[in-house]
Amino acid sequence: MxxxxxxxxxxxxxxxxxxxxxxxxxxxxxxxxxxxxxxxxxxxxxxxxxxxxxxxxxxxxxxxxxxxxxxxxxxxxxxxxxxxxxxxxxxxxxxxxxxxxxxxxxxxxxxxxxxxxxxxxxxxxxxxxxxxxxxxxxxxxxxxxxxxxxxxxxxxxxxxxxxxxxxxxxxxxxxxxxxxxxxxxxxxxxxxxxxxxxxxxxxxxxxxxxxxxxxxxxxxxxxxxxxxxxxxxxxxxxxxxxxxxxxxxxxxxxxxxxxxxxxxxxxxxxxxxxxxxxxxxxxxxxxxxxxxxxxxxxxxxxxxxxxFDGGADERGWPLADTIDYAGFSTDRLAVHPHDEGVILSGAAHYDRAAVDAVISLCRVGAKPIAAEHIQFWLVDSGKDRNANIEFVLDDAARTINELRREGKRVLVHCVEGKSRTPAVAARYAKLLGRDPRDVLRVMPWARPNPALWNAATR
Ligand SMILES: [Mg+2]
Missing domain, CATH: 1.10.4080.10 (ADP-ribosylation/Crystallin J1)
Structure with a gap:
């Protein structure tokens, strides 16, 4: 169904x-x-x-x-x-x-x-x-x-x-x-x-x-x-x-x-x-x-x-070991403007970056990675497709904060680092009491979904 x-x-x-x-x-x-x-x-x-x-x-x-x-x-x-x-x-x-x-x-x-x-x-x-x-x-x-x-x-x-x-x-x-x-x-x-x-x-x-x-x-x-x-x-x-x-x-x-x-x-x-x-x-x-x-x-x-009755989405999730994001610009990489221990990226880096923890905001493969791996359910869309949009953005930002307090280097990523990642990075900036718009400066390619961005920076 x-x-x-x-x-x-x-x-x-x-x-x-x-x-x-x-x-x-x-x-x-x-x-x-x-x-x-x-x-x-x-x-x-x-x-x-x-x-x-x-x-x-x-x-x-x-x-x-x-x-x-x-x-x-x-x-x-x-x-x-x-x-x-x-x-x-x-x-x-x-x-x-x-x-x-x-x-x-x-x-x-x-x-x-x-x-x-x-x-x-x-x-x-x-x-x-x-x-x-x-x-x-x-x-x-x-x-x-x-x-x-x-x-x-x-x-x-x-x-x-x-x-x-x-x-x-x-x-x-x-x-x-x-x-x-x-x-x-x-x-x-x-x-x-x-x-x-x-x-x-x-x-x-x-x-x-x-x-x-x-x-x-x-x-x-x-x-x-x-x-x-x-x-x-x-x-x-x-x-x-x-x-x-x-x-x-x-x-x-x-x-x-x-x-x-x-x-x-x-x-x-x-x-x-x-x-x-x-x-x-x-x-x-x-x-x-x-x-x-x-x-x-x-x-x-x-x-x-x-x-899914044994089926999968068009990229093989949830069955595939690795999800094929061919055709997307997954290679982007930036450092958070207010915390150099937080890397912001596309999906190409999530299983190979030298970090202690990875926060995935998109669908990823079943293959385990070396770092602690925390996945969030966030769709590149507004409330219609994210039932708990504020809760999730907040939870992700708080989790970055918690990991940093534990002394861990963190990578945050989605498919292209274009919408979900800057939104969460902005929420984290807010949590630190800093200007969330600075995120767009270090990620000039960012085009965050307006509903996500508004929920993150409100
Ligand atoms: Mg029991």
Missing amino acids: RLSAVQNDRVAGVLVGTAAGDALGAGYEFTKPAADAVIDMIGGGTFNWAPGEWTDDTAMTIAVARALAGGADVETREGFDAVAAEFLRWYDTQPKDIGNQTRAVLAHRPSTANEMVWHAKQLGNAKQGNGSLMRTSAIALDYLDDARGCSDAAAAVSRLTHPAPEAVDACRIWSSAIRYAVLHGSFDGVRKAAAHTSDPGYWLRLLDQAENGRPEDFSNNGWVVHALQTAWWAITTADASSPRHLQDALELCVRAGSDTDTTAATAGGLLGARWGASAVPARWRRIMHGYPGMDANDLVRVAMRIA
């Missing part, structure tokens, strides 16, 4: 949002942070996570995502087996954090999806843990053109380990809502999906309670119902008037306590689908990592591969 630039950002946000919530909550699992505690991606917690490290919630989401990105169709026996096989592949790495119900099923090492479903059924419906809800976000990416298929695939993947009707319905609701948010940029899909479950009255009452209640009303959030309610409470309680909503709602999940990584991972999938990957601050994306040796940039590529 053909997606707009803003919808692509939201596709990418599904996995990045899930992982951001997970990595934020990981350090607070099974606790209730004090009211004055600063919530950040600190790591630690029960399993001594590294700062930015994601847990089993994201690992299992990635297991689903890898199967889907490989072309698995959950409705076929082969495709369903591929998801089950990815669960075992993860299980065999002996993860330090694994839910009880999931462990009880995977310990049998079932060789097919149907065998996995059978073992899950033997455990009965009493448990109703949140272990399938936490990993349900990726399903939406494979069913953007098929609402019914999305709901049914979410149900099927839940049944691999969590067959209780509450768990299955929660997955149907959440994956459907994520699908809706990617397409339409709103949270309305939650209630729409609840109205399509086998017991709409039950779920709509629970959503009402979440919107009007307090975390204490649904504090047993290891239970799938309370986990969904906590996530929905956070999303509907935080100020939703700007992309800051994503960070604020995730923080509320953590403040609600208990199974903080899972409630925040759950909320994060929907928040990322609504606001886009561009709403996840670089401060977090720089340190996010985890199974199977992935970082935030990798999550974007996996999500795009599912949504």
